[in-house]
Amino acid sequence: xxxxxxxxxxxxxxxxxxxxxxxxxxxxxxxxxxxxxxxxxxxxxxxxxxxxxxxxxxxxxxxxxxxxxxxxxxxxxxxxxxxxxxxxxxxxxxxxxxxxxxxxxxxxxxxxxxxxxxxxxxxxxxxxxxxxxxxxxxxxxxxxxxxxxxxxxxxxxxxxxxxxxxxxxxxxxxxxxxxxxxxxxxxxxxxxxxxxxxxxxxxxxxxxxxxxxxxxxxxxxxxxxxxxxxxxxxxxxxxxxxxxxxxxxxxxxxxxxxxxxxxxxxxxxxxxxxxxxxxxxxxxxxxxxxxxxxxxxxxxxxxxxxxxxxxxxxxxxxxxxxxxxxxxxxxxxxxxxxxxxxxxxxxxxxxxxxxxxxxxxxxxxxxxxxxxxxxxxxxxxxxxxxxxxxxxxxxxxxxxxxxxxxxxxxxxxxxxxxxxxxxxxxxxxxxxxxxxxxxxxxxxxxxxxxxxxxxxxxxxxxxxxxxxxxxxxxxxxxxxxxxxxx
Amino acid sequence: xxxxxxxxxxxxxxxxxxxxxxxxxxxxxxxxxxxxxxxxxxxxxxxxxxxxxxxxxxxxxxxxxxxxxxxxxxxxxxxxxxxxxxxxxxxxxxxxxxxxxxxxxxxxxxxxxxxxxxxxxxxxxxxxxxxxxxxxxxxxxxxxxxxxxxxxxxxxxxxxxxxxxxxxxxxxxxxxxxxxxxxxxxxxxxxxxxxxxxxxxxxxxxxxxxxxxxxxxxxxxxxxxxxxxxxxxxxxxxxxxxxxxxxxxxxxxxxxxxxxxxxxxxxxxxxxxxxxxxxxxxxxxxxxxxxxxxxxxxxxxxxxxxxxxxxxxxxxxxxxxxxxxxxxxxxxxxxxxxxxxxxxxxxxxxxxxxxxxxxxxxxxxxxxxxxxxxxxxxxxxxxxxxxxxxxxxxxxxxxxxxxxxxxxxxxxxxxxxxxxxxxxxxxxxxxxxxxxxxxxxxxxxxxxxxxxxxxxxxxxxxxxxxxxxxxxxxxxxxxxxxxxxx
Numbered sequence: 001x002x003x004x005x006x007x008x009x010x011x012x013x014x015x016x017x018x019x020x021x022x023x024x025x026x027x028x029x030x031x032x033x034x035x036x037x038x039x040x041x042x043x044x045x046x047x048x049x050x051x052x053x054x055x056x057x058x059x060x061x062x063x064x065x066x067x068x069x070x071x072x073x074x075x076x077x078x079x080x081x082x083x084x085x086x087x088x089x090x091x092x093x094x095x096x097x098x099x100x101x102x103x104x105x106x107x108x109x110x111x112x113x114x115x116x117x118x119x120x121x122x123x124x125x126x127x128x129x130x131x132x133x134x135x136x137x138x139x140x141x142x143x144x145x146x147x148x149x150x151x152x153x154x155x156x157x158x159x160x161x162x163x164x165x166x167x168x169x170x171x172x173x174x175x176x177x178x179x180x181x182x183x184x185x186x187x188x189x190x191x192x193x194x195x196x197x198x199x200x201x202x203x204x205x206x207x208x209x210x211x212x213x214x215x216x217x218x219x220x221x222x223x224x225x226x227x228x229x230x231x232x233x234x235x236x237x238x239x240x241x242x243x244x245x246x247x248x249x250x251x252x253x254x255x256x257x258x259x260x261x262x263x264x265x266x267x268x269x270x271x272x273x274x275x276x277x278x279x280x281x282x283x284x285x286x287x288x289x290x291x292x293x294x295x296x297x298x299x300x301x302x303x304x305x306x307x308x309x310x311x312x313x314x315x316x317x318x319x320x321x322x323x324x325x326x327x328x329x330x331x332x333x334x335x336x337x338x339x340x341x342x343x344x345x346x347x348x349x350x351x352x353x354x355x356x357x358x359x360x361x362x363x364x365x366x367x368x369x370x371x372x373x374x375x376x377x378x379x380x381x382x383x384x385x386x387x388x389x390x391x392x393x394x395x396x397x398x399x400x401x402x403x404x405x406x407x408x409x410x411x412x413x414x415x416x417x418x419x420x421x422x423x424x425x426x427x428x429x430x431x432x433x434x435x436x437x438x439x440x441x442x443x444x445x446x447x448x449x450x451x452x453x454x455x456x457x458x459x460x461x462x463x464x465x466x467x468x469x470x471x472x473x474x475x476x477x478x479x480x481x482x483x484x485x486x
Numbered sequence: 487x488x489x490x491x492x493x494x495x496x497x498x499x500x501x502x503x504x505x506x507x508x509x510x511x512x513x514x515x516x517x518x519x520x521x522x523x524x525x526x527x528x529x530x531x532x533x534x535x536x537x538x539x540x541x542x543x544x545x546x547x548x549x550x551x552x553x554x555x556x557x558x559x560x561x562x563x564x565x566x567x568x569x570x571x572x573x574x575x576x577x578x579x580x581x582x583x584x585x586x587x588x589x590x591x592x593x594x595x596x597x598x599x600x601x602x603x604x605x606x607x608x609x610x611x612x613x614x615x616x617x618x619x620x621x622x623x624x625x626x627x628x629x630x631x632x633x634x635x636x637x638x639x640x641x642x643x644x645x646x647x648x649x650x651x652x653x654x655x656x657x658x659x660x661x662x663x664x665x666x667x668x669x670x671x672x673x674x675x676x677x678x679x680x681x682x683x684x685x686x687x688x689x690x691x692x693x694x695x696x697x698x699x700x701x702x703x704x705x706x707x708x709x710x711x712x713x714x715x716x717x718x719x720x721x722x723x724x725x726x727x728x729x730x731x732x733x734x735x736x737x738x739x740x741x742x743x744x745x746x747x748x749x750x751x752x753x754x755x756x757x758x759x760x761x762x763x764x765x766x767x768x769x770x771x772x773x774x775x776x777x778x779x780x781x782x783x784x785x786x787x788x789x790x791x792x793x794x795x796x797x798x799x800x801x802x803x804x805x806x807x808x809x810x811x812x813x814x815x816x817x818x819x820x821x822x823x824x825x826x827x828x829x830x831x832x833x834x835x836x837x838x839x840x841x842x843x844x845x846x847x848x849x850x851x852x853x854x855x856x857x858x859x860x861x862x863x864x865x866x867x868x869x870x871x872x873x874x875x876x877x878x879x880x881x882x883x884x885x886x887x888x889x890x891x892x893x894x895x896x897x898x899x900x901x902x903x904x905x906x907x908x909x910x911x912x913x914x915x916x917x918x919x920x921x922x923x924x925x926x927x928x929x930x931x932x933x934x935x936x937x938x939x940x941x942x943x944x945x946x947x948x949x950x951x952x953x954x955x956x957x958x959x960x961x962x963x964x965x966x967x968x969x970x971x972x
Contacts, residue, residue, distance in 0.1 A: 071861050332900045359889060366886045367963050371557060388878060395885035396856035399849050402892060406826065413818040419825070419927065420909035471860055 005068060009076050011061025012148050016084050017053030019147065021046045023135050027091070030209060031128035038126035041094035049087050073161040074475035080144050081468060085111040088136050097125050101453045108460045110136030111144070112467035113347060115223025115317040115434030116459065118449040122226050127209055133224050134216035140467070141220025141347040142190050142253075149183045186253045189260060190347075194219045197245045204237045218242055221249045221348045223317030223434045230435075231320040236303065242318065243310045250276060250314035250342030271382050272354045276313075276343050279353065283333045284309040290330055296323035305330075308437070312337045315349040317434035326437075334438045335424070338431050349432030349466050351401055355394045357381060362391055400470050404430055408462045415455035429459045430466035492558050494550035499562060500569050501543025507573055508537030510622055514577065517697070518615035525581045525613045532576035539573070557969060563960050567952055570627070571595045577619045583612055588941045595948040597623030599955035600837060602711025602807030602924025603915075603947065607937040609716045614697075620712045621704040628708020628737075628837040629678050673745040674835070681707050681744075685733050692725045706730050709737040709837045711807025711924045717933055718809040724793055727810060731797045738765060738804030738832025760872045761833050765803075765843045772827055773799040776820050783817040802827040805839040807924025812932035821927065825914065828923035829895070839922025839954050841891060848876060848884045890958045895920055898950045905943035915939075919950035 024046040031039045068076065089107035092098045098106060102118040109116045110133055122130060139147065145162045176182040194215050201211035210226055217224050227233055231242070248256065255273060258266040267273055284305045291301030300323055311318045312334050341350015358379055365377035379386040408426035413419060424439045448456065465473050511533040518526045553559055574594035575587065584590040589605045596603045597620055604620075606612060682703055689699035698714065705712045713719060719730055736744065743762065746754050755762075777795030781788060797810045802824040813821055831840020851869045858867050868875035898916035903909060914927025915936070925931045929938060936944065953961050963969055 070863055074861070328904055331903075335896075335900070362882065363886055363890065366883065367959070367966050368968060370560070370959065370963055371966075371969065373556075388882075392852070392878060392882060392885075393856055395882060395889070396853050398889060399885065400853050403853075410819060410822055410826070413822045417818075418910060419818060419822055420913055422822075423913070471857065474857055475861055 004075070005065065005072055007061050007064035008066065008068060008072075009061075009079060010056045010059075011064040012076060013080055013083050014053045014055070014057030014061050015148060016080060016144055017049045017087055018057065020084065020087060020139070021050035021053060023139065024049070024091070024132065026135060027128040027132040030131050031126065034127045034209075036126035036128055038091070038095045038128045041096070042091055042128060042132070045090035045094050048090060052087070068161055070161055071475070074472045077145055077162060077468065077472045078476050080148075081111070081464060081472075084144055085136075085140075088132075091129060091132050095126060095129055097129055101456050102449065105448065105456045105460055106133065107136060108463055109434065110222065110224065111140035112432055112463040113137050113141050113220050113222040113315075113349070114429055114432045114463045114466075115217070115225075116429060116448050116463070117224060117435070118456070120447060120449055121228040122224075123228060130213055130224075130226055131209060134213040134222070137220040137222030137224060138194065138216040141222065142186060146183050146186065149180060182254070185257050189253055189257045190219065192260070193245065193248065193256070197241065200241050201238060204235065204241060206234070206238060214238075214242065215245075218245045218316060218318075219249050219347070221246070221314045221316040221342075221346075221432070223311070223315075225318060229321070231307075231318050234320075239303070239307055239320065243307045246310040246314045246316045246318070247280065249316065250280075250310075250346050250348050252343045252345035253347070254345055255343075269382060272343050272357060275353050275357055279337075279340070280309060280313055283313065283337060287327075287330045287333055290327035291323050291325070294323075294325040294327050296325055309333070309337065312433065312436065313340070313348075314342050314346070315431050315433040317428075317436065319435055319437050322437055331438055334436060335427070338427050338433050338436065338438070341431055349430075351398060351431075354381070355398065358386055358391060358394050359398065397470065400474070401430070404462065404465050404470060408458055411458045412455055415452045415458065417455065425459065426462055430462040432463060432466050489555070491550050492553055492555055494547040495553045496558060496562050496565070497543050498547035498550055499553070500566065501540050501545075501547065503566055503570065504536055504540030504573060505544055506540075507570060507626075508533050508535075508540050510626060511536055511577065511619065514615045514619045514622065517618045518613070521614040523613035523615060525615045528580040529577055529615045529619075532573075532580045535576060536573045560960050560963055560969075563956060564952075564964060567598060567956065570598050571948075574598055574619075574623050577616055581613060581616055583616050586941065588944050589937075592936065592944045592948050593620070594623065595951050596919075596924070597710070597712065598627035599839075599922060599951040600624045600628030600708045600710035601839075601919060601922045601951045601954070602705070603919055603926075603930070603936050603951070604712060604924075605936050605939075605944070607716075607935045609712075609714060617701065617714045621701040621710075621714075624708045624710030624712055625682070625704035628710050629675075630837075670742055674741040677741045677744045677748070678707070678837075681733070681736060685729065688729055689726060692729060693723065694726055702730060703733065706733040706806055706808060707737050707837070709734065709804045709806045709832070709839070709922065711801070711809075713808060719797075720810055720933070727793060727797055730808060731800050734797075734800040734804045734806045734808070735769065737806060738800075738836050738838045740833045740835035741837075742835055743833075757872055758833075760847060761844045764847050765833050768827070768830065768843070769800065769803055772803065772823060775823060776816075779817045779820040780811075783820075784815075798824060799827065802923060803830065803838075804832045804836075805922040805924075807918070807922075809925055809933055814927055814931040814934075821931075825917055825927070828921045829917055831921060839920075841888065844871070845884045845888060847871065848881060849888055852881050852885070887957060887959065890962065891920070894950070894953055894958055898946060901946045902943050905946060906940050907943055915943075915947060916950060919947040920954040922951065922954050 024042055028039065028042050028046065031042055085107045086104065088111060089103040092103035092106055093100060097103070098118060105116070105118050115137070119125060149162060176185065197215040197218060198211050201214055202208060206214070213224070213226050216222070225231060231239060251273065252270070255267055255270055287305035287309060288302040291305060292298045304320070304323055307320060308322070308330070315338070339351055340356055341352050342348035344352040344354040358381065361379045361381070365379065369375060369377065379391055405423065405426045408430065409419070409422040412422035412425055417425065421439070428434060428436050428439060448459070511529070514529050515526065515533070518529050553562065571591065571594045574597060575590040578584045578590035578593055579587065584593060584605065592603070592605050595601070602624070609617070685703045685707060686699045689703060690696060701714045702719070715721065719727055722730070739762065740758055743755060743758050773796045776799045777791050780786065780795045781791035786794070794811045798813050801808045801810070805828050813824055829840055830846050831842050832838030834842040834844045848869060848871060851871070855867055855869050859865065869881055870876065895916055898920060899912045902912035902915055907915060908928065911926060911928035911930055915930050918924050918926035918930070925934065930936050936947065939947065
């Protein structure tokens with residue numbers, strides 16, 4: 001077999017590091033404007049990343065051939081997802097905001113759009129660093145590989161492999177026969193959403209930097225917040241806007257593109273969208289009723305429920321002060337939504353509704369077959385048959401997902417967590433949700449900064465596994481990968 | 487479904503079972519007489535009531551012997567357990583040992599499903615006849631009354647195979663050693679009876695009184711876990727504890743396999759070699775971890791750690807639920823591991839509960855196979871068990887059971903929390919009841935009991951036990967509207 005195409009890996013990583021160095025220009029500008037004292041650390045970080053990036057891109061990766069085999073695509077995806085967040089940790093490290101583990105945690109949490117933070121008081125750190133935090137989420141939101149795929153039109157078939165390594169499992173309908181075209185369309189809609197939200201937030205009376213940070217966190221379903229109290233200091237209008245955009249971010253980007261190009265029929269025909277909307281309304285409605293019945297006042301109950309459920313189902317992870325009486329039903333709904341997540345092909349995490357729909361239909365068929373053993377059933381979504389092997393893959397994915405939650409929870413108990421707390425932490429981080437009032441309601445602390453170092457690395461691994469939908473990460477540690485490489 | 491003769495046959499069947507139960511209940515008169523605990527007439531009345539109902543039904547519908555409708559056999563299995571439980575409450579109610587019907591129902595269900603969760607915080611204060619009845623319910627429940635009846639009345643006319651699979655885990659029909667269910671049942675029964683006798687003798691040889699030997703063997707060979715003592719098996723001698731551990735180990739092994747081994751039919755063993763290997767390997771690895779953690783965290787010597795660790799690990803893996811030490815006070819990861827082991831469970835075709843080794847094995851191999859197929863998309867790599875490829879149909883069915891099991895566990899936890907149980911304890915109780923392990927975490931774990939649970943929580947637990955014993959699907963299908971449609 002041909003040797004591993006490490007030159008291409010170097011080139012892709014190099015390009016991404018250069019992109020990050022370029023992205024650091026924004027915090028640099030912010031730092032100059034606000035004079036927050038983070039100028040030199042940021043400059044140093046940008047310079048380091050640019051140097052390494054250039055070395056990788058034009059040194060090792062100069063003669064890269066654009067050929068990529070299936071197995072290499074897993075390597076490339078996983079390694080890029082490890083290297084780039086490590087590079088993105090530099091600003092935190094150099095500005096003295098965090099120690100190495102904490103910086104890595106914050107950076108991985110950003111790029112995987114989890115939103116778990118080790119910074120107890122975000123308002124106390126330089127504003128430029130806050131901006132950088134938000135930018136990492138935005139870059140990670142759509143996927144690092146998707147970033148490269150959009151830039152490198154020469155990747156062709158390799159691009160498709162990378163695309164499926166990062167977005168595994170579900171059958172995706174591409175927007176355009178050309179993968180790079182459909183990816184750049186996704187980027188367009190993603191950018192458009194971000195800009196619209198930023199403008200709306202500024203119009204709603206928020207500070208410019210704050211609006212930008214919040215918009216970047218919302219559209220990417222990241223969930224880093226800029227105040228220690230979460231979102232409780234913001235106006236109702238702001239919260240309403242965020243709710244709407246969190247809901248939108250849970251929608252498949254390809255569908256959103258259709259929505260913005262007025263192809264309503266596509267949206268109407270998507271069963272998953274209707275399930276998503278129904279689940280959202282049902283969860284929010286029942287939560288609002290639960291809050292209201294407990295005497296929290298109806299306007300507040302409804303408002304809070306909409307915000308909280310949108311934040312949970314899109315795995316964004318924003319939180320605000322809950323009404324005083326916390327109904328148990330909300331905890332249940334929250335936990336279920338953490339696992340389910342939003343639509344496949346959105347920026348959110350979790351198992352994804354499309355997979356759950358497939359499982360549900362299969363389960364229904366199974367029960368019917370117990371009664372009528374000779375009837376042949378198929379699983380259909382959007383009037384299309386889902387082939388048996390896809391169903392099997394989805395089952396496999398869900399199994400591994402649960403295994404990762406259990407395994408992660410076990411490792412967390414090794415680091416000293418209680419059992420219930422460990423489960424919630426593992427689930428919230430593998431689903432890239434991050435902070436949730438659910439963990440608070442268990443009496444556990446949300447303060448990731450106080451966790452032991454080992455626990456932080458476990459959570460980092462979980463975030464990464466969740467973001468890469470497990471297979472890409474697992475593929476490179478699979479023995480069969482190495483055995484058959486000869 | 488609408489055919490009255492089928493219903494009559496069903497009632498006849500219930501009559502047979504109830505007669506058997508009444509006869510076994512009559513055996514409880516022996517300890518009542520021997521210890522003269524003053525419950526003689528009450529037990530006699532319960533037994534008479536059960537016998538009368540049973541014989542009445544049997545005699546009335548003696549001419550209706552055939553059940554041909556598949557749906558009726560699903561209904562029969564569930565009704566069977568409910569009826570058994572209902573009449574098993576009689577001794578508790580008649581002697582007024584339980585505070586309420588709910589508690590009696592819980593205790594009876596825990597016995598009949600050989601779960602081992604108890605509502606009695608002080609078992610030592612119970613009359614001997616009631617103690618014996620608890621052991622007795624586990625002994626006949628653990629083995630599965632359905633198998634018992636099938637063995638005793640081979641010419642029953644019921645669709646035996648469908649009943650057998652409904653009862654004892656449908657996954658285990660890939661490598662059946664014999665085609666005829668009756669033969670399997672007879673072999674299983676032979677093994678079960680001889681193991682019971684052998685272990686009673688062995689325990690008596692080790693210096694135990696006949697009374698304790700019978701009670702403990704009845705509850706441990708059936709992977710039940712009730713004990714006539716409040717401290718379960720903690721105050722026995724070390725030899726006796728190891729003997730009970732051997733019972734637990736064997737109660738998790740497929741009984742047909744034991745039969746083949748005892749009759750030196752080595753060649754047929756290969757059909758189950760993978761499951762045995764997996765079961766034993768899990769025993770070894772998990773024991774090693776638990777022993778190490780007991781040694782390092784509770785500060786007892788190596789020999790004590792070895793005893794406590796292995797016995798409790800075997801108790802968890804075979805879902806017996808005998809307690810040798812308060813494991814809730816052990817190092818959290820060890821407790822967590824015990825919980826996971828009980829979910830994994832022993833081999834299919836044994837008395838243990840949980841998911842069963844074969845299913846876990848298929849799940850793991852399928853995940854590996856999916857991973858491989860992503861790395862090598864063109865390779866043909868079926869999941870193999872015991873050297874034979876497993877069909878995709880069976881894999882997906884195993885997946886369905888896994889997911890339903892997981893969902894039931896999760897919903898059970900939530901229902902218990904809604905019933906006022908705290909999070910950790912709810913996880914423990916839900917797993918304990920669903921898998922048939924019995925004791926959970928927190929106050930209901932270790933030497934504790936379920937006495938402090940509210941009535942709704944006890945009902946949830948009873949339901950979980952039933953679901954766990956009948957492997958969820960048989961019960962769930964009754965809630966399908968299609969089931970009741972003509």
